[in-house]
Amino acid sequence: xxxxxxxxxxxxxxxxxxxxxxxxxxxxxxxxxxxxxxxxxxxxxxxxxxxxxxxxxxxxxxxxxxxxxxxxxxxxxxxxxxxxxxxxxxxxxxxxxxxxxxxxxxxxxxxxxxxxxxxxxxxxxxxxxxxxxxxxxxxxxxxxxxxxxxxxxxxxxxxxxx
Amino acid sequence: xxxxxxxxxxxxxxxxxxxxxxxxxxxxxxxxxxxxxxxxxxxxxxxxxxxxxxxxxxxxxxxxxxxxxxxxxxxxxxxxxxxxxxxxxxxxxxxxxxxxxxxxxxxxxxxxxxxxxxxxxxxxxxxxxxxxxxxxxxxxxxxxxxxxxxxxxxxxxxxxxxxxxxxxxxxxxxxxxxxxxxxxxxxxxxxxxxxxxxxxxxxxxxxxxxxxxxxxxxxxxxxxxxxxxxxxxxxxxxxxxxxxxxxxxxxxxxxxxxxxxxxxxxxxxxxxxxxxxxxxxxxxxxxxxxxxxxxxxxxxxxxxxxxxxxxxxxxxxxxxxxxxxxxxxxxxxxxxxxxxxxxxxxxxxxxxxxxxxxxxxxxxxxxxxxxxxxxxxxxxxxxxxxxxxxxxxxxxxxxxxxxxxxxxxxxxxxxxxxxxxxxxxxxxxxxxxxxxxxxxxxxxxxxxxxxxxxxxxxxxxxxxxxxxxxxxxxxxxxxxxxxxxxxxxxxxxxxxxxxxxxxxxxxxxxxxxxxxxxxxxxxxxxxxxxxxxxxxxxxxxxxxxxxxxxxxxxxxxxxxxxxxxxxxxxxxxxxxxxxxxxxxxxxxxxxxxxxxxxxxxxxxxxxxxxxxxxxxxxxxxxxxxxxx
Numbered sequence: 001x002x003x004x005x006x007x008x009x010x011x012x013x014x015x016x017x018x019x020x021x022x023x024x025x026x027x028x029x030x031x032x033x034x035x036x037x038x039x040x041x042x043x044x045x046x047x048x049x050x051x052x053x054x055x056x057x058x059x060x061x062x063x064x065x066x067x068x069x070x071x072x073x074x075x076x077x078x079x080x081x082x083x084x085x086x087x088x089x090x091x092x093x094x095x096x097x098x099x100x101x102x103x104x105x106x107x108x109x110x111x112x113x114x115x116x117x118x119x120x121x122x123x124x125x126x127x128x129x130x131x132x133x134x135x136x137x138x139x140x141x142x143x144x145x146x147x148x149x150x151x152x153x154x155x156x157x158x159x160x161x162x
Numbered sequence: 163x164x165x166x167x168x169x170x171x172x173x174x175x176x177x178x179x180x181x182x183x184x185x186x187x188x189x190x191x192x193x194x195x196x197x198x199x200x201x202x203x204x205x206x207x208x209x210x211x212x213x214x215x216x217x218x219x220x221x222x223x224x225x226x227x228x229x230x231x232x233x234x235x236x237x238x239x240x241x242x243x244x245x246x247x248x249x250x251x252x253x254x255x256x257x258x259x260x261x262x263x264x265x266x267x268x269x270x271x272x273x274x275x276x277x278x279x280x281x282x283x284x285x286x287x288x289x290x291x292x293x294x295x296x297x298x299x300x301x302x303x304x305x306x307x308x309x310x311x312x313x314x315x316x317x318x319x320x321x322x323x324x325x326x327x328x329x330x331x332x333x334x335x336x337x338x339x340x341x342x343x344x345x346x347x348x349x350x351x352x353x354x355x356x357x358x359x360x361x362x363x364x365x366x367x368x369x370x371x372x373x374x375x376x377x378x379x380x381x382x383x384x385x386x387x388x389x390x391x392x393x394x395x396x397x398x399x400x401x402x403x404x405x406x407x408x409x410x411x412x413x414x415x416x417x418x419x420x421x422x423x424x425x426x427x428x429x430x431x432x433x434x435x436x437x438x439x440x441x442x443x444x445x446x447x448x449x450x451x452x453x454x455x456x457x458x459x460x461x462x463x464x465x466x467x468x469x470x471x472x473x474x475x476x477x478x479x480x481x482x483x484x485x486x487x488x489x490x491x492x493x494x495x496x497x498x499x500x501x502x503x504x505x506x507x508x509x510x511x512x513x514x515x516x517x518x519x520x521x522x523x524x525x526x527x528x529x530x531x532x533x534x535x536x537x538x539x540x541x542x543x544x545x546x547x548x549x550x551x552x553x554x555x556x557x558x559x560x561x562x563x564x565x566x567x568x569x570x571x572x573x574x575x576x577x578x579x580x581x582x583x584x585x586x587x588x589x590x591x592x593x594x595x596x597x598x599x600x601x602x603x604x605x606x607x608x609x610x611x612x613x614x615x616x617x618x619x620x621x622x623x624x625x626x627x628x629x630x631x632x633x634x635x636x637x638x639x640x641x642x643x644x645x646x647x648x649x650x651x652x653x654x655x656x657x658x659x660x661x662x663x664x665x666x667x668x669x670x671x672x673x674x675x676x677x678x679x680x681x682x683x684x685x686x687x688x689x690x691x692x693x694x695x696x697x698x699x700x701x702x703x704x705x706x707x708x709x710x711x712x713x714x715x716x717x718x719x720x721x722x723x724x725x726x727x728x729x730x731x732x733x734x735x736x737x738x739x740x741x742x743x744x745x746x747x748x749x750x751x752x753x754x755x756x757x758x759x760x761x762x763x764x765x766x767x768x769x770x771x772x773x774x775x776x777x778x779x780x781x782x783x784x785x786x787x788x789x790x
Contacts, residue, residue: 030378031374
């Protein structure tokens, strides 16, 4: 199998403009509203802006958690939600360590990033890109990005944002 | 008609009774005034009585988002604050970017109007449908950053907060309304109005959505707007320097106010320049909601007495706390801006007031007896930082300067008034008008007193011949594009004002609409159509802008403003620029004003709108009550 892809961002380059979030909610829900978006953007002072996406985990705890087997991985390695099977139990949301899968405010069904690149194409500062574990390790050879995400993990992945 | 893409409701908060009402946005009002600045111009015209003290409970404070605030249009982040100004005693209006405006929309509201005053400190907490006034005694006395931290801890980590700092509480006459920590509705002293109402903050958490009028093609249109914005050569420059490199550009044309406003060139400009900031202090550029220009600077001073990290500065501060005070110590300028954000003050009036005192000191008219031993020599950066804090807290001589330069000169007397660089009691911003005549005219015609942004007539600044040709016509070239030629500047300022107040009413930024002049009426009309479902032509939007400017003028006319108030300090109209690239230049104000009034359909003697003009704009009723 080819290596799993995911979208990742640099909080030192991201300016926090929310365009990725807005593109996503418009593309998939035809509205503007961060709660309708499959991506998130979290500003943490001093000076950090984290664009946040599904990390496409190899063990995908969301898949295992779903009691309805609504979450599966495509042949290309993308974890997707089957809308017909999803009943909105929220088990996947609880299981995700990154708060990268959430329930759509209108349908109540799970939504998540499927690496469609719509936001990557439109980021005005190229702060986000499609990557893989090995590409990211190479790019982040000094561990700067990993350390930043680790340091702020509690706030970034807190599910009590409302 | 049901408007799309907005919150839908206006909050009316009675601060005395502690009651809150929700009213729907009225379509008829939107067709005549849009939202944002236009909406407030109408509501506050009706709500604020003539003859009141701006710091009394009778003043009414409005905060409004624009029709496109929270949309995906480039730079659609803005909100407007307005009230009777405690600095100028006339129309007070100020704008800021950030995320607060979009968050208000997601909570379901487009504007908030505050009447009366509370007897105890309170803050307004908005969480979608739930809106309540809460006790602010724990945060009264804290700065803007502490208030933001407290509100996030108390309510939601993701809340967007707007507040005053100590300067607003102490009713410093140029106190700002701050939001998202370092964004400022700085001018007109509206933070003092919040302070007078004992309103510390507005915390907003909105988790709703904006449904747009044309969801099918929305993204397609936005892609074109984004491409245009990113392809504009100014965007790259703006992202790299923000507004900071205007120091070197303005020094080059002699438009950098220095030593109060004695001259337009500063020998120490390189030390406080955008290049120096970018090289030594820039952490990263920061954006506001849907912003592709990213002019916001996030900077730091790593060590020493001026150590900080945060959002700063703008060109205006480099000018006001730097060159204008003869100060080439960059770290103090950056730290001064940081302090102004923290205490919540307008850096323009702050620096300009300090520089007035420095010139009076230099002339021997102000002594250490007045200042309590503080040395106000040009460039004394320790004084600039120290006095900033004293002004915010109204300590010692800071209490005098907290009144703004014109009132302070009234208190001190001894001929210090001739160094006051104000129009209608508000300090002139960082555009030495002898080197750009349109800016001199714009400063006197602006409704809120001296101001570069009401018209923002920058088309003669940097070779925008093409845009002048498109927006005005070939017949105005080359004169209109020549910053030293007063010809056609009345025409330019009038058109720019109409356009800019319209832009402030839809919630867009002047960056992207005026500099660079990428988006114009037709683009805004398209955005209003696909986002709000509003069908307004270019002519409709122009008429709305003109209506707002005229209503602002009537608001001021009711408070006694006439042509005799549309004046610059004599230095700028009578004393030739002493040095630099525009030597000997003065502002030919009367010539430009005549052209401007003519263009507006205003009476040349009184400087007030004629009844014919008001009838054309549907303001005859207002005109009859004021002009007769």
